[in-house]
Amino acid sequence: MNRRAGLLVGAGVAALLCVMALYLFLNAVPYQETIDHGPSPEAQANPYLAAEHFLRRQGINVEHANNLDVLPNLEPDQRSLLLLGERNHMTPREVDQLMNWAQAGGRLLFVAEALWDNSTASSGDLLLDRVRLRQFLSKDLKAPEPELIKDRYPKLTKLYLEDEEAPAYVGFDTDFHLEDPQNLAQAWANSALATHMMQLNHGLGSITVLTDAELWKNDHIDQYDNAWLLWYLSADTHVTLLYDIDHDNLLALLLRYFPQALVALLALIALWLWRSAVRQGPLQQPAPKARRQLEEHVQASAGFHLRHNGRQHLLHSLQQDVLRRARHLHPGFEQLAVAEQWQVLARLTRQPTRAISQALSPRPQQRMSSAEFCRQVAHLQTLRNAL
Known part of the structure; x- marks a missing residue:
């Protein structure tokens, strides 16, 4: 674009702006508008x-x-x-x-x-x-008479x-x-x-x-x-x-300006109540150490083996204990036949051979009654104590 064309374009733009300004001057009417924002907070x-x-x-x-x-x-x-x-x-x-x-x-x-x-x-x-x-x-x-009201x-x-x-x-x-x-x-x-x-x-x-x-x-x-x-x-x-001006209380102000803080506070309170609540009954206090004696440990151990291994395991343990003591008192005991072992035990314990055979004979696998189990344990304890 040469210089002459640029001058023409500039003159055209200036003329257009002058025409627009003249139009606004002739047609624009100034006015005042009052905007009512309502009562002030004080009012x-x-x-x-x-x-x-x-x-x-x-x-x-x-x-x-x-x-x-x-x-x-x-x-x-x-x-x-x-x-x-x-x-x-x-x-x-x-x-x-x-x-x-x-x-x-x-x-x-x-x-x-x-x-x-x-x-x-x-x-x-x-x-x-x-x-x-x-x-x-x-x-x-x-009500007064109508004619009296003027x-x-x-x-x-x-x-x-x-x-x-x-x-x-x-x-x-x-x-x-x-x-x-x-x-x-x-x-x-x-x-x-x-x-x-x-x-x-x-x-x-x-x-x-x-x-x-x-x-x-x-x-x-x-x-x-x-x-x-x-x-x-x-x-x-x-x-x-x-006269008393009704002011918003603290809770209303907190709800208005700090709703998130109130929600967080309520959540913390709920978590604390859940943590502090008793869910499975009251806590059982540990037993004092003075009660933990040898007899209680033995009873607890026996109860554990009875629940997990059954009565046959306990009887077998007692029988092995009796035979172990007999081997200690009579060298070569384990090499004897079963009948000879019972005779040796009869001589060592001064118990009849029949009682020894009943105590050391293997028990059947079927479930035995509590009374029979107690009698068998008593026989084995008698033999073990006599050795």
Whole structure:
């Protein structure tokens, strides 16, 4: 390719790039896209994280606690204590401490956790029974006359304040209702059919009871006037939010991050149990050395030969032992005839020839009884001992 052709190709490529750039400039439209990654891990772990941030932005000092152990360190003056967690295990002593704390000037807020039971004249919620309020299901209330209901927002709870023309609208759960049979409450907030918040004076402080605290969780605090109500109830105080955050236990964390290590640990435990288990009965301890005497060795040896060689072998061994002793006492014994050998043995042992012939005669191959075997052994032992 000559130089002129190369210039033409380069010019063509440059022109194509210019045309593409012009097309993109004329047709491309910039835009912004928001990608929602969902709640942060902190928000997922803390349902009231947004409430804490909101109060801090209002200039309120906020602390979080998991239990009532912090109560002795909380000065009641200019302090709000919000019990937003479960109180199933609260003791009468803790109830007394909370009531005394509120009486000394603290602002106590808690959620009613149980329904009133007419049969027992209590609800089981020690703190709710102490302030003498009752909680019922809204569906169990007597429905008002239809013409009396003139509410544009029957599902919302209204809180009326002095010098305010319009109420604050709050998103309480309308399934529950608070009742004040002794008219102790100084303030309250109602929906169209039920009451969801009551406030009582108690000594130098105050007690506020709610039917639920879901309106202040991360998903609901920005709705209606929910955040405003939280600020209104805790304004000009230091706030302590008391609720227990459910953390994953050690086993859940291990299953999440170290499943292979757990499997290996379980395998090792299984191998150890298999190794330690008794597979064929308990182990037999070795016999002490003091029992291993000559008599036991002889009996064990005889038992071994009896099991492996039979009774004929034992009898033959005894007969050979008798003949061996006779050869030692009478030179030339082995060269004598059998009858002459028996006569020599009769003279040496002073036993009749008939008894000697019975003891030394070969036994038939058929199986002999135990009694006959014992008699034969006794005869041979008698002859051997006499030599």
